[in-house]
Amino acid sequence: MSLSRRALLSGCAAVPLAAPLSRFALAEISIGPATLTTISDGHLTLPGGFIFDPMPQEQLLPLLEKAGISQETLTPDCNVSLYRDGPNTVLFDAGSGPDFQPSAGKLTEELEQAGIAPEDVTHVVFTHAHPDHIWGLLDEFDDPLFSNATHMIGRAEWDYWWNPETVNTIGDARAAMAVGAKRRLEAIEDAVEFFSGGEEILPGVLAVSTPGHTPGHMSFEVRSGSQAVLILGDAIGNHHIAFMRPEWPSGADQDAEVAASTRIALLDRIVADNLQVAGFHLPGGGIGQIERTGDTFRFLPEAS
Template identity: 65%
Template sequence: MSFSRRDFLSALAAWPCLASLPQQALAEVKIGSGVLTAVSDGHLVLPGSFMFEPMTKDELAPILQEFGLSEDQLKPACNLALYRDGENTVLFDVGSGPDFMPTAGMLTESLYGLGLSPEDITHVVFTHAHPDHIWGLLDEFDDPLFTDATYMMGRDEWDYWWNPETVNTIGEDRAAFAVGARRRMEAIEDTVEFFDDGQEILPGVAAIASNGHTPGHMSFEVRNGSDAAMVVGDAIGNHHVAFARPDWPSGADQNAEQAIAARRRLLDRLSAEQMTLVGFHLPGNGIGRAEVSGDGYRFIGEDL
């Protein structure tokens, strides 16, 4: 059996981390005969202004107090969704990789903790192309990490980040987002598959447009028999303001008005159907459900 330099580096990187990894296999929900598992990529450290700047401080204060949050700094979890149906092993987003934040980029180690390697992934499906969702695409040699996977992205999201003018129009604070996304997309441009709103992109996986956080953001309904769950990406980007006050604009969203409409649609449906959801930045393992609470909602995390 041949043992490549890539194999050696992957094994070397994983070895010291395995003992301290959380038991990711427990963070899962059955979808018929399939399994949807939350996989940690670590967490981010963000200035509170990244999200809270457009909000009225007096109205925001009681929410921050209720959830024990600081106005100055946020540390949102990064929870990817992994769906296995016995035939396909589908990873939604690929995390930050090593180049975004030191507190994130642990996806490969988390996969090893589940007994998986990047080569086991059959499909990578992107919700959107922000750094913490796409920068983990490349390995140490700037090659696609998931060597045997089919890469899939919404057509509108791809077109936005592929446009050479995006780096000039997205704003100075996010110009690096555009450069980083384009660099990684160039690595898969000849093999990526595109999809549109409402399309069943894989057996039991349907794309649902939830644009606003980015111009082409997608969520995904995963259904097997009578069981279903929703992978919401960053369309519902936190467990506090996004649920309690979904109509408030967030500084994290590129188009606040569209993001509010998408968030409302998802929360209305999730709460009405009591459908399990997986949120990329929701606490714990990101798995839970939405429940109506007053004029808004609240996140009920699953104790898995």
């Protein structure tokens, strides 16, 4: 077993007894014998136009007023899903790390408060390679932070960010995202595992292709018998317009038309199959249920 420089520097300290994880969880549910927990990576601060600009403005404003959402500034939560089934301790995404926004990048300290060291994580599974999901992959020495973990990502997502032309075609506003993603993927190039939609990547964990937000975006169905939770990533990226008008384009999505089709299909499936969900940017810890009313939906947090 090889240790990162971070592990060598921190490993000399005595490790205290772990506190119960539920003290630090945003939300936590059981899936058969396993547990799914959301841990905070902080929150983002975004201009409202980042999401709202492509939407029909005259129809948008009354919906934002009804939901109590500012048109000017958004502060979405960042909920990293942690799945533990005994032998495996799995993180879905790695958070922002220290280099994206000062209000985010809190995952490591939250895990440590819960008695989980980065070296305890057995798998890091990425929904996609946007900064708030993958920039936390590296430690302060540019080594993989989760030094003992197997890193897993969808093949299509990897190919998109690995392509040297992506930085030239993604647009000026997202060029830094492409550079940052490539640097982090290079750090795990020799130790990454790929998968495609429809594959069971770990026992009870099924990859679900949900493109649009990024070209190779993945969600994950975690199941034990009749119990199942769909880890959404950013396939449903907010708790307001994405539910009230899922067909509307969002400026956060790289392919808004494909993302809208994905969102509509996901919402229909979630309601039809009575699935619980865990959303990276949903409120109340991000774990909950989705309710349909006519052509609209709403998110009901488990923690509320």
